Amino acid sequence: MNKTQPRTLSGFMELLPNEQILFEQMKNTIEATYQQFGFLPIDTPIIELSEVLLAKAGGETEKQIYRFQKGDTDLSLRFDLTVPLAKYVAKNYGNLSFPFRRYQIGKVYRGERTQKGRFREFYQCDIDIIGDGELSILNDAELPSIIYTIFKKLGFEDFTIRINNRKLLNGLFEAIGQKENSTEILRIIDKIEKIGKEEVIKELEELDIETENITKILTFIEIEGTNQEKLKKLKDLQIENEEFSEGLKEITETLKYVGLFGVPEKNYKLDLTIARGLDYYTGTVYETFLNDYRELGSVCSGGRYENLADYYTDKKLPGVGISIGLTRLFYKLNELQLIKAEQKSISQLLIIPMLEELEKPIKLASELRNLNIKTEIYLSDKKLKTKMKYADKLQIPFIIVIGEDEIQNNKVKIKNMQTGEEIETDFDAEQIAKIIDNIE
Amino acid sequence: MNKTQPRTLSGFMELLPNEQILFEQMKNTIEATYQQFGFLPIDTPIIELSEVLLAKAGGETEKQIYRFQKGDTDLSLRFDLTVPLAKYVAKNYGNLSFPFRRYQIGKVYRGERTQKGRFREFYQCDIDIIGDGELSILNDAELPSIIYTIFKKLGFEDFTIRINNRKLLNGLFEAIGQKENSTEILRIIDKIEKIGKEEVIKELEELDIETENITKILTFIEIEGTNQEKLKKLKDLQIENEEFSEGLKEITETLKYVGLFGVPEKNYKLDLTIARGLDYYTGTVYETFLNDYRELGSVCSGGRYENLADYYTDKKLPGVGISIGLTRLFYKLNELQLIKAEQKSISQLLIIPMLEELEKPIKLASELRNLNIKTEIYLSDKKLKTKMKYADKLQIPFIIVIGEDEIQNNKVKIKNMQTGEEIETDFDAEQIAKIIDNIE
Secondary structure (H helix, E strand, C coil): CCCCCCCCCCCECCCCHHHHHHHHHHHHHHHHHHHHCCCEECCCCCEEEHHHHCCCCCCHHHHHCCEEEECCEEEEECCCCHHHHHHHHHHHHHHCCCCEEEEEEEEEECCCCCCCCCCCEEEEEEEEEECCCCCCCHHHHHHHHHHHHHHHHCCCCCEEEEEEEHHHHHHHHHHCCCHHHHHHHHHHHHCHHHHCHHHHHHHHHHCCCCHHHHHHHHHHHCCCCCHHHHHHHHHHCCCCCHHHHHHHHHHHHHHHHHHHCCCCHHHEEECCCCCCCCCCCCCEEEEEEEHHHHHHCCCCEEEEECCCCCCCCCCCCCEEEEEEEHHHHHHHHHHCCCCCCCCCCCCCEEEEECCCCCHHHHHHHHHHHHCCCCEEECCCCCCHHHHHHHHHHCCCCEEEEECHHHHHHCEEEEEECCCCCEEEEECCHHHHHHHHHHHC | CCCCCCCCCCCECCCCHHHHHHHHHHHHHHHHHHHHCCCEECCCCCEEEHHHHCCCCCCHHHHHCCEEEECCEEEEECCCCHHHHHHHHHHHHHHCCCCEEEEEEEEEECCCCCCCCCCCEEEEEEEEEECCCCCCCHHHHHHHHHHHHHHHHCCCCCEEEEEEEHHHHHHHHHHCCCHHHHHHHHHHHCCHHHHCHHHHHHHHHHCCCCHHHHHHHHHHHCCCCCHHHHHHHHHHCCCCCHHHHHHHHHHHHHHHHHHHCCCCHHHEEECCCCCCCCCCCCCEEEEEEEHHHHHHCCCCEEEEECCCCCCCCCCCCCEEEEEEEHHHHHHHHHHCCCCCCCCCCCCCEEEEECCCCCHHHHHHHHHHHHCCCCEEECCCCCCHHHHHHHHHHCCCCEEEEECHHHHHHCEEEEEECCCCCEEEEECCHHHHHHHHHHHC
16 A cells, blocks of 8 residues: 655744643643633634635735635635634624624634744734723733743743833934824834844835934934833923823833832833834834844744734724734744753553553552642553553653552552652552652 | 624534534633543644645545645645544654644634534644554543533533444455445445434445344344344354454454543443444444434544554554534524523622722732732723623623722722622732632
8 A cells, every 4th residue: 555654834833742732831830820810711713704814814814824716615724813803802892792702712823934943833822901991001901921930930030021101213203294104114123133223224214204313213212221211202302292102101100010010120121123013003013032142033032912802893892912922932032942842751650550450540540640649650561661661651740650569458559750769558549549649 | 994894604613602602612622631541642734735634535525625725735634633644643743742643723724615503614623643563542532521520510420422334344245245335335224313223224225235144234323222133143143254243352352441541431331333433444443423412423533553554654553533513512502591601700709999099909900910919900990880891791700890989998899790788808919819719
């Protein structure tokens, strides 16, 4: 028979079980934190009508989309979780309570050119808070505390949540008569870390912005100091339009409360350079960097938008949200060996029967499971050596070998596979469970 | 601006948050049980190369597949989790430990004709145990105990796991000289519950099977009695070919051990009529019925196959597995009102600040989260009535209103929203957490 080569598409992550265990742990940490802050789960389809999914999209996004016909229907795979959220909120408006706090963790699809560390299928872990008509700026201040909690739980210390407000930038552009260029300018500024100051100046010149105004833009994004000093310097710029004033008020309040929400000074800062390319965001924007690994780019980003779903509904639905691209994060952390897929088994205990009559070993396994010990029983008729090798390869923490002696004496030995230590105890599930719980 | 109507494709389940909470609970119950038995997680892509995914498929399956081109590549969405498992095991053979016990919970896609209760996107929750070259029949006996544990945990009592062995049927067909018709006969027998005995006879006659042999087939599938009685009657048939003998030996051993694995007599039985249509299965087969709701069909099915991945590899990889179609199960149970989406919030506690200075309420919320109380703080500047309405609508179990009085007296009242009861305590996270933990 001709064999098909078993292979997985490039740009699609497929992990070995030990890596998958670690991936699931990270995903669970993120989900548990979202729940800790009271966010509600939703789960939307991966396939949507193209007409619905692409109601707003265009340009780059559209090119990357997996789009196809099924029968007469024009379908697309979701490329993020934000458009499905917009659809969901517009569709279920009457059945939701606002502010609507939702989380969604799921796979999204982008047919990008394959390159190392870029994925065509990847998990996004999103939260958003959607207001009905209005949404307090305090929500913008709460999100960084969620980012902080997650990255702390994931084991990081030295990371910075960079916060900015697009209204400051827009106010500046208005002041220098460049409002119509603002999207373009934002896009350029956003790249300053990547392409450097000279290149930014060059690109701004290409937009026919006067040197004087380019200087103003650069002075603005180069404002230095503590958060308080930066806020003062912003005020001193004396930019007198409404958008700038609003931005200054919002960022001042946001920064004040981020601290109250428990994020230490060293883990957040006002960064006037970040704009989050997309013209989607209208107020607060966030990026998060692991300071020793800036090359990873932002590991958690997001921001405030004035209108979640204006292409579906007349209702004004302002929101603020963040997203973690977990697949890429996992890949990069693994590559940098900042995480290690050490755990190879889900089982805590392997019972190895070495006798004909399996009744008692099987019963013990069931009892231990009922006591919440993840228990596996080796069921194939193999030599002890083969069975031990299995336990060894999977690094199952504990094993109990049960032979005729153990049955007769009503005693078992729990072997700690890491230390080699053996603890003898009665052939009794409760006692065994207690011992295992105590060691772990 | 022209609005696009926000809608979801028919055949795609999209739940409201309260329903989603319940769905996640069921999914978590299934996953936790799989882990309790030591199964390892894997997660394969939803998109695969058509060549890989359809290496074996044909007929009905192929018609239902979401298949499309992206650039020059012929892609398909997975229609089950078994083919991806086969690919995974063949691809990663050298890196896995056998018996390989894996679980996978994920969405699969079938472009079926839409009808009520049928889904085009649905969750499958699968476990399989894959042997390298051979796999003990004891594994076939372990799976019903996992099915049993799950449906007990989901709150069901009166369900039956029906077990059969295809070798018995095949042995019978051999004995009556109908081996070449076996797939067709199995397909017909499998429908006896649905179409009735007369129709089965008619369809068998259409295969040109002699009346005498049709009688033998019917006698066989109508064997009645306890499991032990049925086994005896099977033996008394004195069918003398190897396949039948093997089947009898396997089913005898399987049934013996299912009991030892802790499944009560009333929850499993030998059912000689079930065959699981597909010619995929070669030995043990399972179906699970909620006895008061037979119309649901089987809620958990599976079986033994001789060769998981023969279209990818020469390695002999026998396996046994089960699958729960969670989306359909959820839909049907909900429709029958056997489950109720009562929980509307993830938060256990809502803190409602009624003052200017939010420092203390925010700090309290953070502390409570650290004590594992899922806590939300109402951040919009609204009247108390609006805030209370939000808590009410989401049925958040506890609320604490914090005004100037609470700050000054350093006391708070925890309101139990279900009973209306209020408990006064110090403005102290640990005391509050203890009270909430005690009530819940």
